[in-house]
Amino acid sequence: MLKAKNVCKQVKCGNEKLTIVHDINLEVSQGEMVAICGHSGSGKSTLLGILSGIDTPTTGEVCYNDVNLYNVKESELAQFRNRNFGIVFQNYNLIKELSAFENVEVPLLLASKKSRNKKSPVELLELVGLDKEKINTKVSYLSGGEQQKVSIARALIQEPGIIFADEPTGALDYDNSCMIMELFLRIKKELNKSIVIVTHDEEIARVADRKIILNYGEIQST
Numbered sequence: 001m002l003k004a005k006n007v008c009k010q011v012k013c014g015n016e017k018l019t020i021v022h023d024i025n026l027e028v029s030q031g032e033m034v035a036i037c038g039h040s041g042s043g044k045s046t047l048l049g050i051l052s053g054i055d056t057p058t059t060g061e062v063c064y065n066d067v068n069l070y071n072v073k074e075s076e077l078a079q080f081r082n083r084n085f086g087i088v089f090q091n092y093n094l095i096k097e098l099s100a101f102e103n104v105e106v107p108l109l110l111a112s113k114k115s116r117n118k119k120s121p122v123e124l125l126e127l128v129g130l131d132k133e134k135i136n137t138k139v140s141y142l143s144g145g146e147q148q149k150v151s152i153a154r155a156l157i158q159e160p161g162i163i164f165a166d167e168p169t170g171a172l173d174y175d176n177s178c179m180i181m182e183l184f185l186r187i188k189k190e191l192n193k194s195i196v197i198v199t200h201d202e203e204i205a206r207v208a209d210r211k212i213i214l215n216y217g218e219i220q221s222t
């Protein structure tokens with residue numbers, strides 16, 4: 001379903017061109033969890049940005065269900081991403097002044113009716129395992145693990161086929177990291193979502209179906 005072909009990313013660094021992602025070929029099937037690992041600066045976030053249509057490759061292509069993301073008109077790409085991809089960040093990107101419920105409700109109301117999840121905000125928050133008594137709590141009063149659950153509930157709003165997560169456990173302790181990885185595993189199994197996770201922690205990545213290790217922008221092993 002997601003296919004990257006010969007993806008390269010070069011950036012200008014003074015007078016020189018720096019290759020930060022080099023000739024990546026990758027496929028992610030429906031219901032598969034893939035972890036992208038590698039040392040700091042190996043190109044993990046850059047690759048995730050390209051796979052999720054946030055960043056553009058210098059050469060190569062990324063297709064999702066046979067649609068080449070980089071052939072989609074600029075004006076339609078954001079909508080395409082919203083309909084098909086859920087994104088989860090290390091720092092949760094929640095609205096701190098709003099409750100867990102409101103952080104899911106607001107984007108759900110803004111989502112197109114066609115692709116909007118049939119589940120209510122409460123059902124989505126229950127699905128990710130947020131305690132019932134925390135649902136109306138302001139997210140700034142929630143723990144890191146609880147905030148990440150809210151951000152995963154928000155990523156499910158449009159019933160995406162695939163969830164991209166950039167270091168989703170980066171700000172969490174070991175136990176919470178395992179809990180979040182188990183949640184991703186459950187979403188994959190029960191909802192048949194594909195999940196692509198960037199993590200520098202190979203131990204955390206062990207729950208994935210497949211681990212890709214980047215080394216200076218190239219796939220070292222799968």
Ligand SMILES: Nc1ncnc2c1ncn2[C@@H]1O[C@H](COP(=O)(O)OP(=O)(O)OP(=O)(O)O)[C@@H](O)[C@H]1O
Pocket residue numbers: 011012013018020038039040041042043044045046047200
């Ligand atoms: N726009 C840019 N201009 C110059 N260099 C860049 C640019 N974007 C990324 N880089 C460099 O490319 C390399 C890969 O960056 P990237 O953030 O993808 O790595 P990463 O593996 O996610 O690192 P980390 O684990 O530390 O977050 C880094 O050395 C980074 O400094």
